[in-house]
Amino acid sequence: MKKFITVSISLLLAACGLDQAPVEPVEVAVVKSAPTTENQVQVDRFADIQVLSYKVPGFDELSLREKKLVYYLSQAALSGRDIIYDQNYAHNLRIRKLLSAVVATYGGDRSSEDYASLLEYAKRVWFANGIHHHYSSAKMLPGFTPEALAEMVRQSDPSRLSLDEGQTVEELLTELQDPIFNPNIAAKKVNLDPDIDQLATSATNYYRDVTAAEAAAFYAGRLDADPDRPVSWGLNSQLVKADGELIERTWKVGGMYSPAIEQIVFWLEQAATVAENDVQQAWIEKLFKFYKSGDLRDYDEYNIAWVADTDSRVDTINGFTEVYGDPLGYRGAWESVVSIRDLAATHRISTIGGQAQWFEDHSPIMDEHKKKNVVGISAKVITVVMEGGDAAPSTAIGVNLPNANWIRKEHGSKSVTLGNIMESYEIASAASGLSDEFSYTEEEKERNRKFGALDSLLHTDMHEVIGHASGQINPGIGTPKETLKTYSSTLEEARSDLVALYFIMDQKLIELDLVPSLEVGMTSYDGYIRNGLQLQLRRVELGNDIEQAHMRNRQLVAAWVYEEGQPDKVIEKIVENGKTYFVIRDYEALRVLFGELLAEIQRIKSEGDYDAAQDLVETYGVQVDQEMHAEVLARVEPLNIAAFAGFIQPRLVPVEEGGEIVDVKIEYPEDFTGQMLELEENYSFLPVTN
Numbered sequence: 001m002k003k004f005i006t007v008s009i010s011l012l013l014a015a016c017g018l019d020q021a022p023v024e025p026v027e028v029a030v031v032k033s034a035p036t037t038e039n040q041v042q043v044d045r046f047a048d049i050q051v052l053s054y055k056v057p058g059f060d061e062l063s064l065r066e067k068k069l070v071y072y073l074s075q076a077a078l079s080g081r082d083i084i085y086d087q088n089y090a091h092n093l094r095i096r097k098l099l100s101a102v103v104a105t106y107g108g109d110r111s112s113e114d115y116a117s118l119l120e121y122a123k124r125v126w127f128a129n130g131i132h133h134h135y136s137s138a139k140m141l142p143g144f145t146p147e148a149l150a151e152m153v154r155q156s157d158p159s160r161l162s163l164d165e166g167q168t169v170e171e172l173l174t175e176l177q178d179p180i181f182n183p184n185i186a187a188k189k190v191n192l193d194p195d196i197d198q199l200a201t202s203a204t205n206y207y208r209d210v211t212a213a214e215a216a217a218f219y220a221g222r223l224d225a226d227p228d229r230p231v232s233w234g235l236n237s238q239l240v241k242a243d244g245e246l247i248e249r250t251w252k253v254g255g256m257y258s259p260a261i262e263q264i265v266f267w268l269e270q271a272a273t274v275a276e277n278d279v280q281q282a283w284i285e286k287l288f289k290f291y292k293s294g295d296l297r298d299y300d301e302y303n304i305a306w307v308a309d310t311d312s313r314v315d316t317i318n319g320f321t322e323v324y325g326d327p328l329g330y331r332g333a334w335e336s337v338v339s340i341r342d343l344a345a346t347h348r349i350s351t352i353g354g355q356a357q358w359f360e361d362h363s364p365i366m367d368e369h370k371k372k373n374v375v376g377i378s379a380k381v382i383t384v385v386m387e388g389g390d391a392a393p394s395t396a397i398g399v400n401l402p403n404a405n406w407i408r409k410e411h412g413s414k415s416v417t418l419g420n421i422m423e424s425y426e427i428a429s430a431a432s433g434l435s436d437e438f439s440y441t442e443e444e445k446e447r448n449r450k451f452g453a454l455d456s457l458l459h460t461d462m463h464e465v466i467g468h469a470s471g472q473i474n475p476g477i478g479t480p481k482e483t484l485k486t487y488s489s490t491l492e493e494a495r496s497d498l499v500a501l502y503f504i505m506d507q508k509l510i511e512l513d514l515v516p517s518l519e520v521g522m523t524s525y526d527g528y529i530r531n532g533l534q535l536q537l538r539r540v541e542l543g544n545d546i547e548q549a550h551m552r553n554r555q556l557v558a559a560w561v562y563e564e565g566q567p568d569k570v571i572e573k574i575v576e577n578g579k580t581y582f583v584i585r586d587y588e589a590l591r592v593l594f595g596e597l598l599a600e601i602q603r604i605k606s607e608g609d610y611d612a613a614q615d616l617v618e619t620y621g622v623q624v625d626q627e628m629h630a631e632v633l634a635r636v637e638p639l640n641i642a643a644f645a646g647f648i649q650p651r652l653v654p655v656e657e658g659g660e661i662v663d664v665k666i667e668y669p670e671d672f673t674g675q676m677l678e679l680e681e682n683y684s685f686l687p688v689t690n
């Protein structure tokens with residue numbers, strides 16, 4: 001519940017992943033470019049999916065001890081892969097093994113249409129950790145027939161299929177016929193329709209022979225010793241009916257999924273021996289204690305210890321975490337993320353945060369709306385080293401854990417954005433040609449390639465750290481949520497964007513050594529106008545208004561400055577060969593306009609001026625220029641941009657001398673299929689039936 005929803009590649013990029021309401025789906029910002037030399041992040045493309053690689057800057061500078069720690073935690077992250085497949089659907093492991101066997105050993109014609117469609121189906125299954133689409137949750141149907149599958153299986157190594165004792169290959173294929181080919185069997189992974197039994201119609205493997213009503217009654221009877229500190233009942237078990245009675249099959253050492261969990265525990269135990277400090281060692285130990293006991297009170301103890309560790313360089317999420325996959329919201333999908341702190345981002349953010357008062361004092365808002373003691377909002381950025389289970393290949397770009405509300409309240413939580421993952425998304429976007437298509441001059445395209453990535457990082461940081469922290473409400477006026485109601489979040493985002501836009505063109509950033517020149521600001525302005533007036537429309541269905549608060553804010557800002565600047569031609573609209581471009585002719589004048597709008601929006605917030613809020617948002621932020629919308633969709637279409645993206649993982653290779661690890665090397669594989677077969681080979685710990 002606290003994870004920002006996985007972003008699709010066409011929904012680049014989260015500006016304020018860490019906004020006040022982290023529960024909401026990820027928001028989406030300006031599409032930016034990155035240096036051309038780094039453009040090669042796409043390693044595979046199939047169906048609606050793009051697979052990207054990500055780099056791990058800073059890994060080589062880690063100490064040997066830290067590298068070992070990262071390595072052990074990464075092994076733990078990979079060891080739980082089978083669990084998520086089985087959680088998603090009871091037949092997933094058997095199907096995955098069948099597909100992997102054919103891809104690895106098929107001796108027939110690999111240039112045939114049937115094999116091509118089998119390979120695509122296999123990739124889709126690997127990407128989704130099962131046969132249901134990772135995002136829509138609908139069953140993915142293969143493009144080959146049962147007969148073609150049988151033929152390909154016959155020409156593959158039968159020892160790699162997981163046959164039951166005495167089972168023939170034909171019997172296995174018969175068993176899997178419905179799960180793979182029948183669109184009416186297990187049609188959806190998760191069905192949330194409240195009017196039917198969600199458990200009967202969801203394919204997830206969290207319950208067996210249990211109705212939604214029985215499960216609800218089962219947990220209603222659970223009493224908490226301390227009602228203010230409720231245990232996360234059901235988080236780590238499958239609920240089944242046996243001999244008419246409901247029992248939990250707990251995921252722990254000695255319980256369900258034991259062979260995989262034993263591996264996870266083994267690596268966590270290694271990790272504890274090289275912990276950076278006592279605080280970190282304590283939570284790692286509490287984590288494997290929980291895997292051994294299966295006692296959810298141990299899980300709470302672990303989380304409390306984990307949030308207390310704010311100093312360590314290395315961190316991990318490892319466990320049964322998010323409950324979206326359970327239609328009833330009890331059971332946690334297994335996932336893992338291993339990371340190191342992003343020192344460059346940390347430096348950037350603390351530099352901006354350290355100057356928060358300077359920015360407030362120099363803001364174009366009215367003096368009485370300025371804070372006298374402004375404190376920058378701190379934001380944390382991590383560099384991902386490895387993701388596993390439900391966190392891979394498709395990943396979130398921000399995480400806020402733990403999920404238990406009472407722990408968050410009493411002990412705090414960790415909220416982070418995944419910096420290198422975001423950067424990889426950006427690079428992919430730049431390579432997609434999207435920005436180029438809507439840029440009028442070569443100069444603009446070139447500048448975007450040079451400074452796009454830096455601009456995007458800075459804009460995000462400034463939006464978060466000084467944007468949301470800025471301004472004050474007049475005495476006696478209620479909060480914007482009370483006074484501006486439905487318009488409050490759009491205007492809050494607009495204000496934060498405007499703070500970033502206003503100051504990204506300020507000499508102060510050069511003084512602080514955050515940018516090499518104001519060209520970064522120009523890049524930012526180009527991108528913001530392009531996105532607000534055109535690009536973001538590609539995510540809206542033709543004929544619809546803009547609903548999403550962040551999208552409303554961006555159109556509002558861009559459309560307002562365009563209109564206000566028209567007498568002086570600050571932004572020129574050019575139509576050439578049926579293509580519309582918005583070209584900024586006067587960046588300094590545009591900055592002044594951003595400042596004026598910022599002052600006005602802060603006034604609306606400070607005074608709680610509902611009528612002005614309504615007028616501004618409804619006039620500029622909601623309605624879509626239908627002709628422009630159709631044009632944008634037509635220009636984006638030929639670029640064939642994938643709807644979703646996910647990641648191939650780096651490979652960590654320990655260098656051993658005399659049985660001792662003396663170094664850990666990091667490699668960046670570029671073969672998605674190869675990595676999936678490698679994982680099949682080295683990290684398959686569970687039987688196909690659990």
Ligand SMILES: [Zn+2]
Pocket residue numbers: 015016019463468493496
């Ligand atoms: Zn924001």
